[in-house]
Amino acid sequence: MTLEVACDESGSEGENLAGAASRVFAHASTTLSMQEATELVDHVRRSCGVTTDEVKSTTLLAPRNREVLTDLFAPAGALDGRCAVMLADKEFFLVAKIIDLLVEESAHERGEDMYWNRKAVRLARSLHQDGQRALGVDHWNELLQAFNSLVRTMQRKGSKTTVEEFFEVVDRCRTRSHRRKVDDALNLINNARPFAERFRERLGDDTTAPDLDPIVPGVVEAARHWYHLHRQHVVIHHDHQSIFTEQLIDQLIHSSNYPMHEFSLLTGGPVRLDAIHLVDSRDDPRIQVADWVAGFARSQAAAVLSSGAAPHSGLRCLILPASPWSDAVSWEAMTGSPPPP
Structure with missing residues (x-):
C-alpha cells in the first residue's frame, strides 16, 4: 500500500539566498485524499466568496478570511494531523x-x-x-x-x-x-x-543536484516524515517546479531509498519513496491545500522571526523538527520547545 503526499512551497527564490526578498521558505505536505481535498476546497471557496476554481493562499490569508483560516488550523480542524511543514531561515x-x-x-x-x-x-x-x-x-x-x-x-x-x-x-x-x-x-x-x-x-557536472535550493531538502523531509509516521511507501505529487528535472527526481528517489550509511544512522534509515509526480495545482486540489499550509506557515514564521509576533496556535503541530532554523527565541515561540542541541 502506498501513501500519497501532496506538496507545495511558499517563499521560493531558488538558489537566491543571500539578500533574498523573503527571509523564510516553507515547504508543506498533506496526506488528504483527492475527495477530502476537493470537498475542503469547495468549502473554502464558498466561505471566502471565491468564484475561480483555484483558491490561493494569498486569498486565505487576507484579513477578511481570518475566521476561515482559524477554523482550518484549529485543533481537530480539517487539517489537524494531516499536514506538515519544513521551515527554512534562508x-x-x-x-x-x-x-x-x-x-x-x-x-x-x-x-x-x-x-x-x-x-x-x-x-x-x-x-x-x-x-x-x-x-x-x-x-x-x-x-x-x-x-x-x-x-x-x-x-x-x-x-x-x-x-x-x-x-x-x-x-x-x-x-x-x-x-x-x-x-x-x-x-x-x-x-x-x-x-x-x-x-x-x-558544478559543470549535470549529475550534481542543486545544493542551495531549500525545496530539495523540503521534499526529502516530507517523504521521511510521512514514511516514518505511517510506514507505508510514499508517492509524492508536487506542484510544477523547473528544478525537478527527471534526473533530479531519480536522484532523490535513489538517495531516499539507499541513503549513505552515516546519514541513514542519523535519520532513521531508508525512506521508501516510490515516485515524484509533477502536477498542476489547478488540476489537483491537494496541491491547493498544500499551498495554503505553506503560505500560512511562512507568513507566521516570518512575522515571529522579524518582529517577535505571537504565532497562531495551529502552527505548532505543523513544523518538522529537521527544519533549518537557528534563532532559538522564534523557534521556541513557534514549536513550544527549545531547538535540538
Missing part, C-alpha cells in the same frame, strides 16, 4: 551550507564525522548567531553573497564569484572578526579551500 540555510560543503568535507577527509556528534550544526548556528555582530553588517553580507555566488549552479546577473575572490572575502573577514567562535569558524573555512575548488569543478 540566511541560516546558506550559512549551514558553508559548513556542509566546505568545513565538513575537510573534516571528513581527516576522518572526523561532524554530523554524528552534531558538531556541524552547532558550528553553523554559532557562526550564524554571532557572525554579523563579529564582522559588522557589510562584511557579513559580503561573505554570504560571495559564497552564494560561488556555489550556485546558475546566476543570471553579474559574474559568478571565483574561488580566489571568495577566499579574499574570507581573509578580510578574518582580520575584521572580534569573536572567538567566529574566528574559529572562519579559520576552518579558510583551511577548506581545496574543497571549494573541487566543488566548483563539479
Whole structure:
C-alpha cells in the first residue's frame, strides 16, 4: 500500500539566498485524499466568496478570511494531523551550507564525522548567531553573497564569484572578526579551500543536484516524515517546479531509498519513496491545500522571526523538527520547545 503526499512551497527564490526578498521558505505536505481535498476546497471557496476554481493562499490569508483560516488550523480542524511543514531561515540555510560543503568535507577527509556528534550544526548556528555582530553588517553580507555566488549552479546577473575572490572575502573577514567562535569558524573555512575548488569543478557536472535550493531538502523531509509516521511507501505529487528535472527526481528517489550509511544512522534509515509526480495545482486540489499550509506557515514564521509576533496556535503541530532554523527565541515561540542541541 502506498501513501500519497501532496506538496507545495511558499517563499521560493531558488538558489537566491543571500539578500533574498523573503527571509523564510516553507515547504508543506498533506496526506488528504483527492475527495477530502476537493470537498475542503469547495468549502473554502464558498466561505471566502471565491468564484475561480483555484483558491490561493494569498486569498486565505487576507484579513477578511481570518475566521476561515482559524477554523482550518484549529485543533481537530480539517487539517489537524494531516499536514506538515519544513521551515527554512534562508540566511541560516546558506550559512549551514558553508559548513556542509566546505568545513565538513575537510573534516571528513581527516576522518572526523561532524554530523554524528552534531558538531556541524552547532558550528553553523554559532557562526550564524554571532557572525554579523563579529564582522559588522557589510562584511557579513559580503561573505554570504560571495559564497552564494560561488556555489550556485546558475546566476543570471553579474559574474559568478571565483574561488580566489571568495577566499579574499574570507581573509578580510578574518582580520575584521572580534569573536572567538567566529574566528574559529572562519579559520576552518579558510583551511577548506581545496574543497571549494573541487566543488566548483563539479558544478559543470549535470549529475550534481542543486545544493542551495531549500525545496530539495523540503521534499526529502516530507517523504521521511510521512514514511516514518505511517510506514507505508510514499508517492509524492508536487506542484510544477523547473528544478525537478527527471534526473533530479531519480536522484532523490535513489538517495531516499539507499541513503549513505552515516546519514541513514542519523535519520532513521531508508525512506521508501516510490515516485515524484509533477502536477498542476489547478488540476489537483491537494496541491491547493498544500499551498495554503505553506503560505500560512511562512507568513507566521516570518512575522515571529522579524518582529517577535505571537504565532497562531495551529502552527505548532505543523513544523518538522529537521527544519533549518537557528534563532532559538522564534523557534521556541513557534514549536513550544527549545531547538535540538
